[in-house]
Amino acid sequence: EVQLVESGGGLVQPGRSLRLSCVASGFTFDDYAMQWVRQGPGKGLEWVSGISWDSGAIGYADSVKGRFTISRDNAKNSLYLQMNSLRHEDTAFYYCAQANGAGSYASQWGQGTLVTVFS
Amino acid sequence: EIVMTQSPATLSMSPGERVTLSCRASESISSHLAWYQKKPGQAPRLLIYGASTRATGIPARFSGSGSGTEFTLTISSLQSEDFAVYYCQQYNNWPRFGQGTKVEIK
Numbered sequence: 646e647v648q649l650v651e652s653g654g655g656l657v658q659p660g661r662s663l664r665l666s667c668v669a670s671g672f673t674f675d676d677y678a679m680q681w682v683r684q685g686p687g688k689g690l691e692w693v694s695g696i697s698w699d700s701g702a703i704g705y706a707d708s709v710k711g712r713f714t715i716s717r718d719n720a721k722n723s724l725y726l727q728m729n730s731l732r733h734e735d736t737a738f739y740y741c742a743q744a745n746g747a748g749s750y751a752s753q754w755g756q757g758t759l760v761t762v763f764s
Numbered sequence: 765e766i767v768m769t770q771s772p773a774t775l776s777m778s779p780g781e782r783v784t785l786s787c788r789a790s791e792s793i794s795s796h797l798a799w800y801q802k803k804p805g806q807a808p809r810l811l812i813y814g815a816s817t818r819a820t821g822i823p824a825r826f827s828g829s830g831s832g833t834e835f836t837l838t839i840s841s842l843q844s845e846d847f848a849v850y851y852c853q854q855y856n857n858w859p860r861f862g863q864g865t866k867v868e869i870k
Contacts, residue, residue, distance in 0.1 A: 692859040746855075748855055750859075754810075757807060
């Protein structure tokens with residue numbers, strides 16, 4: 646059974662940083678691309694970032710480009726999202742997802758971790 | 765930037781009814797379209813990819829069609845567990861979601 650478990654969310658002030666982690670199990674991690682997708686309060690889904698199996702292809706939404714960095718450690722079956730210069734509008738549930746490609750559809754999802762940016 | 769537009773925003777339906785959700789892309793995306801179901805407090809669930817291929821474990825009452833710029837998700841007979849928000853997503857370029865269609869109980 647595929648399991649994706651996110652962690653690292655919490656309360657943070659604007660301008661500060663946070664690092665999200667996602668630990669994967671139940672599948673061969675380095676066979677798959679991975680993504681982060683978020684949903685803000687009362688908002689729709691927003692694709693944030695994606696990374697290919699070998700980190701050779703990486704993409705970001707315009708809203709986070711230059712502030713967020715996606716990475717992975719295949720030896721640890723882990724995906725990361727380094728979030729810098731956080732803004733109020735980054736407040737959301739952040740989901741880790743197994744994907745068909747860095748910029749493709751996402752077939753398996755974690756339960757999410759909540760990031761709240763507050764003054 | 766490809767913009768995805770879903771219609772309608774909300775559908776009020778009764779169990780057993782046939783439901784049709786629409787999704788339009790601002791430019792051609794071939795068949796690079798997925799549909800997801802999202803319920804409050806739950807992770808999104810992939811329903812359809814490649815515009816018309818059901819994901820593993822998805823019931824046959826869910827079907828997708830379309831190509832280019834016009835796409836449709838059909839639920840042939842609405843079940844109680846199908847009341848949710850549905851999102852289309854293009855992945856012809858870096859992925860982008862539509863704003864969602866809420867299917868609510870009438």
